[in-house]
Amino acid sequence: MxxxxxxxxxxxxxxxxxxxxxxxxxxxxxxxxxxxxxxxxxxxxxxxxxxxxxxxxxxxxxxxxxxxxxxxxxxxxxxRDPLRGRGRAAGAEWAPKGGIVVATTDEGARGLLDFAGAQRAADVRAEVLDAAALAAAEPFVTTAHTAAVHYPDDAQVQxxxxxxxxxxxxxxxxxxxxxxxxxxxxxxxxxxxxxxxxxxxxxxxxxxxxxxxxxxxxxxxxxxxxxAVRPRRGDVLVTAPLPPTVFHKVYDADYVGAVGSGAAELMTSAVVESTRAGSVLIGSSRRRVGFDTRIRPEVLSAVARKALRLFPRLGSVPLTRAYGGFRPYVExxxxxxxxxxxxxxxxxxxxxxxxxxxxxxxxxxxxxxxxxxxxxxxxxxxxxxxxxxxxxxxxx
Missing domain, CATH: 3.50.50.60 (FAD/NAD(P)-binding domain)
Incomplete structure (x- = not known):
């Protein structure tokens, strides 16, 4: 048939x-x-x-x-395919590492805790971490934080x-x-x-x-x-392979606001996570520039500055490259x-x-x-x- x-x-x-x-x-x-x-x-x-x-x-x-x-x-x-399928699945590099959102201001802490509370009502696991628990989970994260929430269900793939x-x-x-x-x-x-x-x-x-x-x-x-789907550009910095430094996906509480914004101008927030190969990915930025493929040093600098607020230790590590891409944005x-x-x-x-x-x-x-x-x-x-x-x- x-x-x-x-x-x-x-x-x-x-x-x-x-x-x-x-x-x-x-x-x-x-x-x-x-x-x-x-x-x-x-x-x-x-x-x-x-x-x-x-x-x-x-x-x-x-x-x-x-x-x-x-x-x-x-x-x-x-x-399904023991010979090839296992290699394909392994290539995805599934890592259910969890995520941690960190606030560094009193206003950010209030917003983060309110946001997490609303998510818990929608069946999201969102666990508030005290200073000791955060330090145990992420030993190199900034001590200048005002709140932190752990999301066990966040994950990462290649x-x-x-x-x-x-x-x-x-x-x-x-x-x-x-x-x-x-x-x-x-x-x-x-x-x-x-x-x-x-x-x-x-x-x-x-x-x-x-x-x-x-x-x-x-x-x-x-x-x-x-x-009405338009490109929105984002840029990412990549470090050289490091000893274990970042153990979850860690980002600052400003990230949610940047994701939800419709602003055309540059918006940045700190998003830091490691890869299986040991490199650390540092983001993130959002800007509407059409399909302009140029990497802007000022954008990378703004991203790096925010990341260093979360992980001051990264200030001394070498960067190997930066890349950017376009994401499909709907109003x-x-x-x-x-x-x-x-x-x-x-x-x-x-x-x-x-x-x-x-x-x-x-x-x-x-x-x-x-x-x-x-x-x-x-x-x-x-x-x-x-x-x-x-x-x-x-x-x-």
Whole structure:
């Protein structure tokens, strides 16, 4: 019997998660990307799988679903293909290390403790740490703190490795990958998206999933269904490998405000975490500069200054590099997941900004549930593609 064909446009972690779920649901899946797999936004992230930075509401529920799915998903990838799957799962570098949020002002302490209290009411584990407990958990963190909260469920993955694990599992289920394939337009028949155009011809399908991240606005416009998804740039510093120095994901209480801000100007906060290789990642920044790829020294300096407030010890360690990337920003700070009512056959899975790694599994699961008509794991209405923040005219 012929299977329905799903064309997933975008081979980052969101596209990989959607492709995997659709392949497991029995679809013939083709994943296309104008570049390489996980080579753009996914490759320029930190690998955060967080609940700590999300206020009660739909994004937190999606984060909780995703967090619950990660361990079992990696276990099944390893078990399904003993030869290759174990390597794929190991490449994700799953690290359920937990997170610690630190306030360094009285105002920040009040905001952090109120925020954590609201999260606990939404089933988030958020444990207040006294000075001794914080020092035991993070011996090198600043002593000039006013409050700290531990989030045991925060985790980390290696972004490209995690995407490769998901995409590899999709390919093992029969999905196909086409890189260097840029979508240039749509073929609409009977009011429905029937195929997409690319430089070598057309690619037909029964449904098309737009998972183009920051380029979703451009791709949507090419298909005749524009969405107000814009790039927001972030930059990260990387140290040389160090002796054990940072044991959790540690960030200052200003981070949540920076994530939730819609300001175009530069916003920075301290986010510090180690990798399995021993390097420390230092972020974070957020600024709307279009697709300007230049790394700005003043941005890196601002990020470093805030990080040193949390970990003064880092002032003497060597930096090896800096990198930046673009995150898909939506004005109301919610992803876009579901069908586009303006163009039947087109589905969206985009707009996760800097949380795409952590939200990917929940996004793939929810999209597959909606496509197949299964009972959704959570209410999808907040992520619908026809809400005002998505359909408003995108800024130039």
């Amino acid at each position: 012929d299977r329905s064909r799903a064309v997933v446009m975008g081979a980052g972690v969101i596209g990989a998660a959607c492709a995997r779920e659709l392949a497991l649901a029995g679809f013939e899946v083709v994943v296309v990307d104008r570049g390489g797999a996980a080579a753009a936004t996914t490759a320029h992230g930190e690998g955060n799988v967080l609940v700590s930075d999300k206020a009660p509401g739909p994004e937190l529920r999606l984060a909780q679903l995703s967090r619950a799915l990660w361990p079992g998903t990696l276990e099944r990838i390893a078990e 972004p490209a490795g995690a995407a490769a694990a998901l995409l590899g599992d999709a390919l093992a289920q029969g999905a196909r990958l086409r890189t260097g394939c840029e979508i240039t337009g749509a073929v609409v028949r009977g009011g429905r998206l029937a195929a997409v155009r690319h430089r070598d011809g057309t690619l037909g399908g029964d449904l098309f999933v737009e998972a183009a991240g920051p380029w979703a606005g451009e791709l949507g416009a090419r298909l005749g269904a524009p969405v 109301d700070h919610l992803p876009v997941i579901g069908p586009d009512p303006r163009l039947p056959g087109l589905w969206h899975a985009t707009g996760h900004e800097g949380a795409g790694i952590g939200l990917s599994l929940g996004t793939g699961r929810l999209l597959a549930e909606l496509v197949t008509g299964r009972e959704p794991s959570l209410d999808p209405s907040d992520f619908r593609a026809d809400r005002p923040a998505v359909t408003k005219e995108a800024e130039v």
